[in-house]
Every structure is written in structure tokens, then in C-alpha cells.
Amino acid sequence: MQDLWIVGGSGAALEVWAVARAMEAAGPQPWKVRGFLVINGSLEFNPEGLEVQDESTFLAAPPASSALIVLGLGEPSLREKVAQVYASKGFRFATLIHPSAIIGPACSVGEGSVLMAQAVLETHVKVGEHALLNVGSSIAHNGSLGACCSLGPGVRLAGWVTLGNRCDLGVGSCVRPRVTLGPDTRVGAGAAIVADHPGSATLVGVPAVPRPAS
Template identity: 35%
Template sequence: MMQPPRRTAIIGAGALGQQLAQHLRQTASWQVAGFFDDWHTTSSGAEPVLGKVKIADVAAAYAASQFDNLLLGIGYHHMGRRQQLFEELSAAGVPFAQFVHPAAYVDASATLGPGVFVSPGCVLDLNVRLEANVLLYPGCIVAHDTQIGAHSILAPGVQLAGRVRVGERCFLGVGTTVIDSRTLVADVRTGGGAVLVHDANAPGTYVGVPARHLPLSAAPPDPLSPESY
């Protein structure tokens, strides 16, 4: 018997949230239940904004069967916020979805954590491991035995060779390439087209070919805004 679609709510009704929603809409076994957002009161799609991003309110909506699971539509400007919300909502008993677009290839040996989102055109090879709340934009290639730490985001077209280790809260910019057996510590960012041929042993931004390290900025993170979601 055919199972009913999974009703997924998305934290964030902005650009990233709408992109996640569009991929869900393309898949018959998924349904967008709505959004939670601090700034938008309506969505550009057909689905409603269910409320603000308050842990108790989201948990209450789940308890009232307004949705079955969650995804996070918060982008790379607020990696700490991604982690905070994931951990607090998980602790409140709200389950996270695990979405793989049908146009992606995921080897049967791969391991995916809760909250993972794999966009179309991605390839996950033998023994790849994605920890919780990892987001892969379209066209990412992750080769064998590579592990990506929790709450990290890979922009379109990132290529990771075999046995790469990516730490938590990393953001790899569009077209980044990491050669085999490299290690990236937590809170690493890369500029578009960066090529990492050595380990990234310190937090901060890496740019260029081969990539060079720019020290972590002392400036405070961008404040939350409508574009944050």
C-alpha cells in the first residue's frame, strides 16, 4: 500500500527555505507542511508560515500533528545558529528529516545523519558519512571514505576526494576542490574555486589555488535578518 507523503516543515521562509521546499515539491513522497520564520508572515509558495522560530512553539505545532519532521533553511552566514536550533529542537523531541533528492546518487554504504539534505546532481561514493544537519547544494561530489562534520554546508559543485575529513560548521564555497586525505578543522570556510592541497589546520577562510589561509575575523557575526532565513 502506498504510504502518505512525509509532511516536512522548514525553519526559514527565505531564499534557502524556498529552495529546499522546491526540491521537496518535486518528490512525490514528500510534502511541504509550511514554514517557521521570524521575519516572513507569508511564503512565496503555496504553503503557510506556521509561526515564529520559537522552540516551544515549534514543538507544540509538532505535538499538534501540523508536521511530521523538520529541515533547517538557515544559510552559511549563521552556522552557529544552525547548530543551536538543531540541538535545541532535537532536545525538545522534534524529529528532523533526512532528504535525498531522487536525482542524486547515494551509495548503499553511505551513512546520513538526521537533518541531512542532499540536492539533485550530488554523488556520495563508497562509505561516505554525512553527520547531522549537513546541507549539500546541487552537484557536489563526495568520494569514498570521506566524512563531513555536523552542521556543515557545501555550496554547488564542491568536489571532495577520498578520505577527506571536514569538521563541524564548515562552509565550502562554490566549486571548492579538496584533494585526497586532507583534514579540515571545524569552522573552516573556503572561497569560490579554492583548491585545498594541504590540511586546513586553523579556523578561518581559505582562498585561491592552491588555497591560502586568511585568519578568522574578529568582527561579530552578521545580525539575523530576513535574509538569514
């Protein structure tokens, strides 16, 4: 039985823990949640008796290599940086899929990704490493998500949608078929994406357009 540590101390970590707990309730897992790794001991919720360790202390004297890591961090770029730190220390990452999630045929989910309750991958969908698919998000056929993407609750991606690395789509947003969004695209809540964008911008509105720089 491997120890599973969740990195983070805010809402995303709490939601990741809920997925792990649901998986444990559904049947035996090769791991057991040990606790949370947080910055400066800051935790925004009650861990129900689980351990809480400062991340820097944990990394200075890591436990046995059998320990697994999962990232409870909502910000895609931060998730990428933290994943690189733990990978450099030799840690492996757990992939968590809520029992109510639906994974269709010919789909793949990258190491370290988390699929929350009622997330749906229809068919021939590829999800990169350390992606975070929130409650009720769905990806239609032939979709592709790069590493460290985040889909908010209720996000809808139509068929043949491609997202580059570190894209972050807000709650209730949607993307029409065959649209490609480049790396580091942010999409506002409720936005409707109807055209390709090269990335590194925030798209808002219906139909969505780049938000002017402030």
C-alpha cells in the first residue's frame, strides 16, 4: 500500500481529496491518502485527521520512494512547475478518476491527472499529464488536451477540439467543433469559443474575443 500525498491547501486540494475519498469508498486502491503538503503550513479546511506537512520540509527529507504525489493546485502554470520539482526528486504521480466519471473507448489520461465527479471523455480523447477536469466537464470525440490544462465545472468541448499546454477554461464555458487554442489560453466563465486562437490570451464573451490588456 502506497502513501498518497496531495499537494496544496486550498479549494483545489480539497476537491482532489474528495475524488480520492470516493475512489477509496468504491473499492480497494493501491494507495491510501496520507495527508497534504502545504506551503507554510497553510490549510483552508479540516483534513479529518490526515497529516499536514510543510512542503519544503517534506522535500528536504522525503519519505520512501513508494510515496505517490497528486497535485491539488488550480493554477495550470503552478501545477506544471510543482510537477517538475517532484519529478526531479524521483516521485511518481497518481492519476485519480472519480467513480462517476465516464471514460469512453480509445481514450487516454496522462499521469497525474484528476477527473472529478461526472466528467466525461466520449471517445478517442487524449488528456495530457496533470490535467484537472472539474465536476461535470465533458470532452467530445477526438478531443486533445495538453499538459496541465484545467477545465472548470460544466465546461463543454465539442468534437475535434485541441487545447495546448496550460489552458484554463472557466466554469460553464464551451468550445465549438474543430477549434484549436494555443498554450496558456484562459477562457472566462460562460464564454463561447467559436474560432482558433494562438494562445497566451484571455478570451471572454459570447462569442469570445480577447480581453484587452489592462
